[in-house]
Amino acid sequence: MQRFLxxxxxxxxxxxPAAAATQTPADDEFVFGLLMVGPANDHGWxxxxxxxxxxxxxxxxxxxxxxxxxxxPADRPGITVPMLADDLIAKGARLIIGNSDDMKDGIREAAxxxxxxxxxxxxxxxxxxxxxxxxxxxxxxxMEYGKMMAGFVAAMTTRTGKIGYLxxxxxxxxxxxxxxxxxxxxxxxxxxxxxxxxxxxxxVTWIGFWFNIPGVTSDPTLVTRNFIDSGHDVVIxxxxxxxxxxxxxxxxxxxxxxxxxxxxxxxxxxxxxxACLGVPWFNWFPGYxxxxxxxxAGRWRPQFLWLGxxxxxxNNPGTSAIGFIRGSALSPEAGEALTRFQQGLADGSVNLFTxxxxxxxxxxxxxxxxxxxDSQIWNLPQxxxxxxxx
Amino acid sequence: xxxxxxxxxxxxxxxxxxxxxxxLALTLVCLLLLVLGLSPLTIGRALASGSVGNWLKFSHVLxxxxxxxxxxxxxxxxxxxxxxxxxxEGQVIxxxxxxxxxxRLPGGLLPPPAVLTLALLAGGAGGGLWGILAGELRNRxxxxxxxxxxxxxxxxxxxxxxxxxxxxxxxxIASMSGTDLLPPHFWLQSPPGWRVAPVALALAVLTLAxxxxxLDRTRFGLRLRAAGTSPGAARLFGIEPDRISLQxxxxxxxxxxxxxxxxxxxxxxxxxxxxxSGYGYLALLVVMLANYRPLAVPLIALFxxxxxxxxxxxxxSLQIDSSLAGVIQGACVLSALLVxxxxxxxx
Numbered sequence: 001m002q003r004f005l006x007x008x009x010x011x012x013x014x015x016x017p018a019a020a021a022t023q024t025p026a027d028d029e030f031v032f033g034l035l036m037v038g039p040a041n042d043h044g045w046x047x048x049x050x051x052x053x054x055x056x057x058x059x060x061x062x063x064x065x066x067x068x069x070x071x072x073p074a075d076r077p078g079i080t081v082p083m084l085a086d087d088l089i090a091k092g093a094r095l096i097i098g099n100s101d102d103m104k105d106g107i108r109e110a111a112x113x114x115x116x117x118x119x120x121x122x123x124x125x126x127x128x129x130x131x132x133x134x135x136x137x138x139x140x141x142x143m144e145y146g147k148m149m150a151g152f153v154a155a156m157t158t159r160t161g162k163i164g165y166l167x168x169x170x171x172x173x174x175x176x177x178x179x180x181x182x183x184x185x186x187x188x189x190x191x192x193x194x195x196x197x198x199x200x201x202x203x204v205t206w207i208g209f210w211f212n213i214p215g216v217t218s219d220p221t222l223v224t225r226n227f228i229d230s231g232h233d234v235v236i237x238x239x240x241x242x243x244x245x246x247x248x249x250x251x252x253x254x255x256x257x258x259x260x261x262x263x264x265x266x267x268x269x270x271x272x273x274x275a276c277l278g279v280p281w282f283n284w285f286p287g288y289x290x291x292x293x294x295x296x297a298g299r300w301r302p303q304f305l306w307l308g309x310x311x312x313x314x315n316n317p318g319t320s321a322i323g324f325i326r327g328s329a330l331s332p333e334a335g336e337a338l339t340r341f342q343q344g345l346a347d348g349s350v351n352l353f354t355x356x357x358x359x360x361x362x363x364x365x366x367x368x369x370x371x372x373x374d375s376q377i378w379n380l381p382q383x384x385x386x387x388x389x390x
Numbered sequence: 391x392x393x394x395x396x397x398x399x400x401x402x403x404x405x406x407x408x409x410x411x412x413x414l415a416l417t418l419v420c421l422l423l424l425v426l427g428l429s430p431l432t433i434g435r436a437l438a439s440g441s442v443g444n445w446l447k448f449s450h451v452l453x454x455x456x457x458x459x460x461x462x463x464x465x466x467x468x469x470x471x472x473x474x475x476x477x478x479e480g481q482v483i484x485x486x487x488x489x490x491x492x493x494r495l496p497g498g499l500l501p502p503p504a505v506l507t508l509a510l511l512a513g514g515a516g517g518g519l520w521g522i523l524a525g526e527l528r529n530r531x532x533x534x535x536x537x538x539x540x541x542x543x544x545x546x547x548x549x550x551x552x553x554x555x556x557x558x559x560x561x562x563i564a565s566m567s568g569t570d571l572l573p574p575h576f577w578l579q580s581p582p583g584w585r586v587a588p589v590a591l592a593l594a595v596l597t598l599a600x601x602x603x604x605l606d607r608t609r610f611g612l613r614l615r616a617a618g619t620s621p622g623a624a625r626l627f628g629i630e631p632d633r634i635s636l637q638x639x640x641x642x643x644x645x646x647x648x649x650x651x652x653x654x655x656x657x658x659x660x661x662x663x664x665x666x667s668g669y670g671y672l673a674l675l676v677v678m679l680a681n682y683r684p685l686a687v688p689l690i691a692l693f694x695x696x697x698x699x700x701x702x703x704x705x706x707s708l709q710i711d712s713s714l715a716g717v718i719q720g721a722c723v724l725s726a727l728l729v730x731x732x733x734x735x736x737x
Contacts, residue, residue, distance in 0.1 A: 066706055067705070068705050074664050079698075083453075083585060086447075101565075102566075102567045105659070169564060169565035170565065171564075209566040213566065216551060216566060
């Protein structure tokens with residue numbers, strides 16, 4: 001008891017000035033909060049969001065970002081998304097972004113608790129399905145194009161014909177992205193290189209989450225090593241962190257001819273440039289700018305934004321929601337073919353979600369010549385025929 | 391392993407004052423912060439404002455405190471019986487699993503409050519049985535309860551992951567994000583402006599009162615102490631130490647399982663892989679720091695809950711990693727163990 005009283009004494013002592021120290025935003029300042037599932041410097045998904053937030057501060061006058069990273073139950077036991085929303089709102093946040101599919105339930109709950117605060121849930125579709133409240137919008141990039149490019153360069157580069165896809169958890173988003181990478185690879189393999197589709201091996205292994213949680217998920221480092229040891233000489237990453245590229249870089253130092261395609265963050269290739277074929281990257285700035293500007297101006301309405309690339313310049317940081325930065329390991333021939341492929345995607349002459357396509361269980365997906373609707377792609381229920389995985 | 395003998399049964403003549411513990415902890419933490427170039431006052435203010443700054447924040451603290459207190463109360467029984475119930479973490483997990491299992495049963499037969507009650511009871515029963523399993527491994531298999539408990543923790547963790555990825559996965563989804571969200575009528579509700587369910591709070595407070603009563607005012611408490619302090623002498627008085635230790639393990643598991651049930655119904659509203667939030671292990675620190683004394687446990691648990699909740703302010707306000715709170719917790723426990731050790735040596 002005596003010890004506790006001393007603890008209490010110190011605690012109260014430091015509590016007294018705390019109230020006075022609470023930072024309150026200026027009246028004309030628009031504070032937005034960012035909840036990131038991973039570390040702000042992960043060279044992947046979360047860092048892409050963090051940098052977009054910083055860019056908003058620079059380019060949208062009167063805005064200020066506050067953030068919390070590593071928002072997941074493994075890193076922050078006992079802490080929930082609604083709890084963190086309370087904290088951000090107490091710090092003046094008038095709009096909160098939850099950057100992970102994992103936060104769907106928490107963001108939905110927090111949005112109901114705080115009807116006067118705006119919420120953006122990245123990668124969800126509550127605003128489309130009507131499951132969310134009026135103060136909740138969704139934002140996502142059409143990364144399907146980026147993944148098609150990733151698959152394309154992988155197939156143009158592989159010497160064994162075996163491509164590994166390091167998948168995160170399994171849901172409609174990850175299925176459609178893995179399928180897009182496969183379709184890009186199959187296009188390069190059959191239409192550019194003229195090889196039979198049956199000779200292309202495309203294996204998907206899911207680790208269970210967006211990044212490694214020791215003892216809980218499969219270890220992405222080990223999964224990548226297994227890919228390489230079993231003859232897959234290109235590994236496409238679908239997870240938020242850079243293990244695939246790092247392991248490929250290490251393998252190259254040991255004399256192996258292997259490559260990787262990281263994901264999410266435009267600077268990701270820096271981890272191992274000599275192994276990097278390129279990186280499909282998210283640019284959250286254009287979407288953030290639309291939603292934050294509207295919220296700030298009092299013109300908020302619930303929206304489902306699924307923003308595509310700016311085909312005039314897919315790596316334009318101001319306008320393109322997704323891009324593809326070429327890696328230094330990409331050969332000039334593959335680079336030229338990629339340029340033609342991108343032109344085809346841009347003018348619509350190449351549409352890879354065109355039938356005939358079958359699902360992995362051999363049930364029909366698209367009839368010959370039929371093009372998939374946005375809804376069919378967004379809600380892809382299975383992987384596709386030709387992919388090895390489930 | 392006789393947990394109490396090493397710490398609780400110290401000579402009253404020890405000269406080193408217990409006041410040394412917070413002083414030492416505070417000094418250690420301040421020194422560390424200064425070495426890292428951080429202001430102890432700033433950190434302290436951030437932690438305090440994030441935990442007791444207003445009722446909303448304090449109710450967050452209480453939502454952590456309730457399951458933590460339940461686990462700590464459970465450990466009081468096992469420590470009193472001379473047992474290191476490291477397996478409490480697994481007991482929380484099993485409680486959460488059993489609670490979820492009841493909530494997933496086809497509905498309609500009983501009203502939601504009755505189902506919720508049954509689910510919490512099932513959580514307690516699941517945790518209790520997991521505790522008995524560790525106790526039986528010790529009594530019949532000769533497996534030290536530390537190793538048995540650790541092993542069962544891994545089994546529990548494996549089980550919850552298997553369920554989330556297997557039979558209980560969301561339709562079309564396999565993710566560590568957990569099972570489907572429970573329907574709101576299976577949530578332990580919080581009043582507007584609260585972030586803690588009053589039911590959870592009441593359960594924790596009642597459990598504390600019952601634990602104090604059982605431990606210090608009943609023959610059962612006396613038997614626990616006898617079995618923990620001197621099993622040989624206890625037998626002379628007709629006490630069966632093995633049986634008593636099983637009862638202690640069951641009680642600890644029951645309370646831990648109940649904590650797991652609260653995590654499902656009051657905090658996460660679904661089953662997730664990290665459903666225990668590490669409260670089992672944290673409760674071990676709480677009880678050690680409280681010197682195994684029931685009256686100090688709720689206060690130390692409250693202090694730790696403040697640290698867990700308040701530490702969120704570190705990344706928000708100061709861009710400092712919140713794992714610093716873990717360093718502070720560790721410094722407190724290390725200081726306590728050091729002072730207890732020195733007192734024992736001097737006596």
